[in-house]
Amino acid sequence: MLKLKTCLALELPSINAALRQATLRLPTAVRPVAEHIFNAGGKRLRPFLVLLMARLFGYTGKDIYSLAVTLEMLHAATLIHDDVLDNADTRRGKPAVHTIFGATMSILAGDAMLSTANELVADHNDLALVRCFSQAISRTAAGEIMEIAAMRNLTQPAALYREIILGKTAWLIRSACVMGALKAGASPAQVADAATYGEELGIAFQIVDDALDVAPASVIGKPSGGDVREGKLTPPVRMYREHLAAASPAALADFDKHFSAGDLSAADAENVGAQIRLLGFDQRTRELAGECLDKARAALEKLPDGAEKRHLYTMADYVQQREK
Amino acid sequence: MLKLKTCLALELPSINAALRQATLRLPTAVRPVAEHIFNAGGKRLRPFLVLLMARLFGYTGKDIYSLAVTLEMLHAATLIHDDVLDNADTRRGKPAVHTIFGATMSILAGDAMLSTANELVADHNDLALVRCFSQAISRTAAGEIMEIAAMRNLTQPAALYREIILGKTAWLIRSACVMGALKAGASPAQVADAATYGEELGIAFQIVDDALDVAPASVIGKPSGGDVREGKLTPPVRMYREHLAAASPAALADFDKHFSAGDLSAADAENVGAQIRLLGFDQRTRELAGECLDKARAALEKLPDGAEKRHLYTMADYVQQREK
DSSP states (O other): OOOHHHHHHHHHHHHHHHHHHHHTTSOGGGHHHHHHHHHTOOOOHHHHHHHHHHHHTTOOOTTHHHHHHHHHHHHHHHHHHHHHHHTOSEETTEEOHHHHHOHHHHHHHHHHHHHHHHHHHHTTOOHHHHHHHHHHHHHHHHHHHHHHHHTTOTTSOTTHHHHHHIIIIIHHHHHHHHHHHHHTTOOHHHHHHHHHHHHHHHHHHHHHHHHHTTSOHHHHSSOTTHHHHHTOOOHHHHHHHHHHHHHOHHHHHHHHHHHHHTOOOHHHHHHHHHHHHHTTHHHHHHHHHHHHHHHHHHHHHTSOOSHHHHHHHHHHHHHHHOOO | OOOHHHHHHHHHHHHHHHHHHHHTTSOGGGHHHHHHHHHTOOOOHHHHHHHHHHHHTTOOOTTHHHHHHHHHHHHHHHHHHHHHHHTOSEETTEEOHHHHHOHHHHHHHHHHHHHHHHHHHHTTOOHHHHHHHHHHHHHHHHHHHHHHHHTTOTTSOTTHHHHHHIIIIIHHHHHHHHHHHHHTTOOHHHHHHHHHHHHHHHHHHHHHHHHHTTSOHHHHSSOTTHHHHHTOOOHHHHHHHHHHHHHOHHHHHHHHHHHHHTOOOHHHHHHHHHHHHHTTHHHHHHHHHHHHHHHHHHHHHTSOOSHHHHHHHHHHHHHHHOOO
């Protein structure tokens, strides 16, 4: 049996060729923007999930590639909009789109990419696919909006965290699995299991991301504790506050003051990150991700056996173990 | 027979009620943004065109309102993105969305509105409607991008102007007519005529807008010659340059220098506007719009007779004559 990495490497040329075809459907002026972000790399996780899920249900049509890349185009559009909003300098190790093409072009290019991807989905003549895709755009935007609204807010309900990451990260991954299953003509129950797998995989992916945020700078290649400075109440930060509440209410009050005000220095954040690691909260956060992945695996168990199913199990293991 | 204005006034409550229903489909955090822009006014031209065109082809279903307002939501989303990009202070006489909700929320709200409108179209279970709508988003973004790319550029081909305004203004109006006809089950030839009517009406609408740009400030309520300062090669500006080329090559060279550099003062632009009026180029621009409206009327002539057809003729007259 091919290993997951080998399988992905074998599929990459076809995925990238379909992405080039999709780019040709964009308005001429936007193509260089799309080419820039596609050429900057990216793991193509979402297209790959569409492929795996469609094949797991026995679909062999070559048009699966043109469907798969619509989610990569949508994902790229959201990254372009995000980078304008965050005024980020780099993306995937290359200059961010807006630093080269300007904010105006980047926003409009993102809009054109969203809608062209939608047209490409409509080419598959299946309203269920169109609905799934449109909903993916709405839910992703909604997740980001909820995250912004919740920043530096210490009184937010604990359940909001899952809502936020379900939107901003997991919904696209869920949609990839659903679209692959729908394209293959899976039954409603099977589509629901594919959705659960994708949703829990996506949630776990973001939880591990939030655990990695407090890893040493030498490991992640950026300052540790970025989320703390930005005022995001991620699981390790929540655990850290619970620890302070028991250990030293004065220290908690001090932390809360700076967390809410958003005036923690880079050194403060590094220090919080180091404490979180010492207390083992990064590992406990990974355990939370592990619980989600168990649900993903349970959903997967119900799906048809085969090479794709084994790859999807491997993907769950990879999410749990990834170190950067 | 009801006059066009009376007919629109009678329809407005149903259009606004459908718009409120559509707003409820947005992510909660985005609703205040949408409510702000919908409550700020707007003529509801696009929904009204959907209604008129559907009824002209005999459609009487009440679900036409839910389809009609998708284009208003899309239109509002593009206005929100535009105002962020232009850093505009006001829209429809009220504070622009981003001055109240911030740029980040405005961009994400625009994204959510685009995709939710797309979902609402998909609810009508007709892939032709979905394709038309997605294309409307792409074409509008493409038109705006072309306009930005062409700014201050004096060597652009004359035909580019129509391409730009076809995208940035006319395509949504065209799409309103096409979607109304499609919903009513019109034949492909009839849909094509409805498309021509909408396209030419939309082109004429923008040409008249560009003629109005050089009207006296007292008439339009903003400084005259804004397009000249922004470096837009609109028909009156093009005619003015042709006049200078014949009358005084030195004056043309001077104008071109400042037009390209984008350093014309408000007083310079007012002065150019006054000269354009004196030379009658604003009227000649309106005549260009008249030619488009003749094409719109010719397409309309082929469509079924009735009250709606008369309203659509009146709408063409209104576009030609409007003074602000």
